[in-house]
Amino acid sequence: MQNPTAAMLVIGDEILSGRTRDANMHHLAKALTDHGIRLAEVRIVPDEHARIVEAARALSGAYDHVFTSGGIGPTHDDITADAIAEALGVPLGIREDARAILQAHYDRQGQELNAARLRMARIPEGAALIDNPVSAAPGFSAGNVHVMAGVPSIFEAMLAGLLPRLTGGAPVLSQSLRVVRGEGDIASALGDLAAANPEVSIGSYPFFRDGVHGSNIVVRSQDGTAVDRVMGELVRMFPEAG
Amino acid sequence: MQNPTAAMLVIGDEILSGRTRDANMHHLAKALTDHGIRLAEVRIVPDEHARIVEAARALSGAYDHVFTSGGIGPTHDDITADAIAEALGVPLGIREDARAILQAHYDRQGQELNAARLRMARIPEGAALIDNPVSAAPGFSAGNVHVMAGVPSIFEAMLAGLLPRLTGGAPVLSQSLRVVRGEGDIASALGDLAAANPEVSIGSYPFFRDGVHGSNIVVRSQDGTAVDRVMGELVRMFPEAG
Numbered sequence: 123m124q125n126p127t128a129a130m131l132v133i134g135d136e137i138l139s140g141r142t143r144d145a146n147m148h149h150l151a152k153a154l155t156d157h158g159i160r161l162a163e164v165r166i167v168p169d170e171h172a173r174i175v176e177a178a179r180a181l182s183g184a185y186d187h188v189f190t191s192g193g194i195g196p197t198h199d200d201i202t203a204d205a206i207a208e209a210l211g212v213p214l215g216i217r218e219d220a221r222a223i224l225q226a227h228y229d230r231q232g233q234e235l236n237a238a239r240l241r242m243a244r245i246p247e248g249a250a251l252i253d254n255p256v257s258a259a260p261g262f263s264a265g266n267v268h269v270m271a272g273v274p275s276i277f278e279a280m281l282a283g284l285l286p287r288l289t290g291g292a293p294v295l296s297q298s299l300r301v302v303r304g305e306g307d308i309a310s311a312l313g314d315l316a317a318a319n320p321e322v323s324i325g326s327y328p329f330f331r332d333g334v335h336g337s338n339i340v341v342r343s344q345d346g347t348a349v350d351r352v353m354g355e356l357v358r359m360f361p362e363a364g
Numbered sequence: 365m366q367n368p369t370a371a372m373l374v375i376g377d378e379i380l381s382g383r384t385r386d387a388n389m390h391h392l393a394k395a396l397t398d399h400g401i402r403l404a405e406v407r408i409v410p411d412e413h414a415r416i417v418e419a420a421r422a423l424s425g426a427y428d429h430v431f432t433s434g435g436i437g438p439t440h441d442d443i444t445a446d447a448i449a450e451a452l453g454v455p456l457g458i459r460e461d462a463r464a465i466l467q468a469h470y471d472r473q474g475q476e477l478n479a480a481r482l483r484m485a486r487i488p489e490g491a492a493l494i495d496n497p498v499s500a501a502p503g504f505s506a507g508n509v510h511v512m513a514g515v516p517s518i519f520e521a522m523l524a525g526l527l528p529r530l531t532g533g534a535p536v537l538s539q540s541l542r543v544v545r546g547e548g549d550i551a552s553a554l555g556d557l558a559a560a561n562p563e564v565s566i567g568s569y570p571f572f573r574d575g576v577h578g579s580n581i582v583v584r585s586q587d588g589t590a591v592d593r594v595m596g597e598l599v600r601m602f603p604e605a606g
Binding site: 132135136137138139140141142143144147148150151152153154155160161162163164165166167168169173195196197198199228233236237238239241242256257272273275276294296298304305306307308309310312313316317323324325326327328329330335337340342 | 374377378379380381382383384385386389390392393394395396397402403404405406407408409410411415437438439440441442470475478479480481483484498499514515517518536538540546547548549550551552554555558559565566567568569570571572577579582584
């Protein structure tokens with residue numbers, strides 16, 4: 123059985139400029155793998171309406187799920203909700219349940235739900251809210267697009283609430299072997315092993331550290347028995363590995 | 365004057381699975397910003413021929429430069445050179461100058477230039493080699509696509525050799541102000557400031573740390589005088605910032 127597929131869309135001027143380092147992608151990748159959803163593409167685009175619309179449409183059509191991060195706050199450069207609504211062809215307006223969540227939050231804080239903050243209650247028609255236990259302003263799932271905050275602590279909290287609602291497949295299992303030999307020494311044997319075992323995927327990831335060339339060989343499959351068997355063959359092929 | 369634009373294409377099964385965290389993107393983003401090239405999109409795709417071809421074609425047509433990382437080693441899963449050659453419609457074959465570089469390297473190391481390692485001398489016709497001072501096997505620039513290794517130390521060394529060959533524009537200058545107020549409190553004033561100063565881009569990046577909500581406000585422009593002026597206005601608007 124094929125696992126559901128997903129893409130991530132990062133709305134990220136600050137990442138493209140090199141000002142900040144994205145943290146959400148790595149978190150999402152691990153969480154989806156554990157949940158049995160295959161992350162098959164990531165795109166990072168600038169905070170520009172047309173670019174977000176175009177990427178959201180392309181990814182929403184190509185994958186089972188799209189996860190976005192960034193651009194859902196109260197400021198002028200927070201334009202993700204507008205772009206996702208346009209990409210899906212649905213209207214965007216203040217949602218009363220979202221407004222109530224914000225009102226209660228700012229009442230508790232003794233702050234005003236001003237016009238800027240009220241922008242965060244604008245939700246595409248028909249969307250389901252995603253709970254934000256950190257700072258109240260909700261994310262949303264519109265169609266197959268799940269819109270979440272860019273601040274890592276909020277992104278992670280939203281994802282933790284969202285993931286159990288999504289159907290995953292069998293998790294992809296992996297094991298790895300660290301071989302202190304250059305890839306060129308092991309490539310031929312590895313290629314033969316990969317060809318003989320199409321039920322697993324075998325990846326080789328070179329490293330170069332402290333003057334030492336080596337390779338991490340990773341065997342992946344939904345079939346744990348097959349992973350065990352191929353790992354056994356690898357250990358016999360490279361008995362010096364550890 | 366518009367700066368040249370660029371995209372990055374990461375060939376990255378191991379990043380999509382969450383096994384490793386990409387490091388090259390952040391390095392490239394900073395280096396391009398310093399060089400006056402605007403990184404306008406990043407895509408991460410799996411180690412699948414058709415997906416690399418499709419993404420390379422789309423990005424090569426849309427931007428002045430495409431920088432790739434990953435998939436140029438000697439193993440069966442190193443398929444980037446094949447995919448880039450197909451994307452650009454040029455033949456791929458063993459290049460004698462690349463073979464000579466590899467032969468000299470492995471002679472020095474007392475290792476054999478075997479069939480797997482010789483794969484790394486396969487270069488698309490007409491490409492310029494990119495020097496690899498770390499482990500010899502060269503990258504290449506084919507058309508506007510610059511193909512580099514995924515191992516961060518090698519990626520960075522290749523980029524350092526490549527960038528001076530590429531024409532940059534005026535670097536985008538930025539200054540930032542850290543305001544310990546929630547975005548909702550400053551959004552309205554910030555929106556007005558952005559509308560009144562179209563020659564700069566003003567971004568607001570919320571943070572939430574140790575129970576404190578705040579915003580980093582970033583002003584960017586190729587015009588340093590305009591950045592200074594708008595920063596002055598920001599400091600007057602938020603005198604408590606630091």
